[in-house]
Amino acid sequence: MLRQLRRRLQISKGTERQMVTEAKMNTTQEGTKQKPKTREKSGSKNSLFSRISVRFVGFVVLATLLTGGIISFAAITISKDTLRQEILNKSKSQAQLAADFTDNYIEVIQANIKLFSTRLSTTDYMNQNNMQAATQMLQQFVQIQTVLDASGLYDANGIQLAVSTPNATTVGQSYADREYFSK
Numbered sequence: 001m002l003r004q005l006r007r008r009l010q011i012s013k014g015t016e017r018q019m020v021t022e023a024k025m026n027t028t029q030e031g032t033k034q035k036p037k038t039r040e041k042s043g044s045k046n047s048l049f050s051r052i053s054v055r056f057v058g059f060v061v062l063a064t065l066l067t068g069g070i071i072s073f074a075a076i077t078i079s080k081d082t083l084r085q086e087i088l089n090k091s092k093s094q095a096q097l098a099a100d101f102t103d104n105y106i107e108v109i110q111a112n113i114k115l116f117s118t119r120l121s122t123t124d125y126m127n128q129n130n131m132q133a134a135t136q137m138l139q140q141f142v143q144i145q146t147v148l149d150a151s152g153l154y155d156a157n158g159i160q161l162a163v164s165t166p167n168a169t170t171v172g173q174s175y176a177d178r179e180y181f182s183k
Contacts, residue, residue: 109148113151116141122153126153131171135162138151138153138162138163142164148164152170154181157174158174158175158178159172159174160172
């Protein structure tokens with residue numbers, strides 16, 4: 001009987017379920033007389049349905065993960081760009097604040113220099129050719145205006161008459177060719 005079953009299995013694989021059912025019927029007829037256990041067609045539909053549903057659930061999970069990944073990537077990129085722009089804007093505003101402060105500071109120093117140059121004592125020392133007193137006055141001015149390293153007095157032709165640096169060797173030299181003097 002087993003040989004017959006084997007032959008039948010070799011002949012047609014498509015009728016495998018039928019052969020299993022026939023074999024069970026033969027054994028039940030010979031021995032115990034139980035009802036043959038056959039697979040119902042609804043069971044194959046259920047297994048097909050479960051395979052499709054598992055694949056569909058897998059597809060939904062995969063699509064959800066991919067969508068979440070894309071959204072996360074987009075959010076990170078947008079937040080990175082936003083953060084970069086905020087840093088640039090903050091740096092720009094700080095640089096503008098520093099530039100404004102520097103501009104104001106330079107204007108104050110220039111105003112102090114103009115005020116110093118128009119003081120009566122300064123013009124009197126220059127008119128009297130008293131360069132020693134003018135040098136002392138320049139030294140005091142540089143001590144008050146700590147931003148200045150040195151200061152000097154020049155005539156209309158660009159010749160240095162006095163300088164705040166003690167024992168300077170530049171007194172008497174012409175600075176007429178310098179850009180700051182021509183202005």
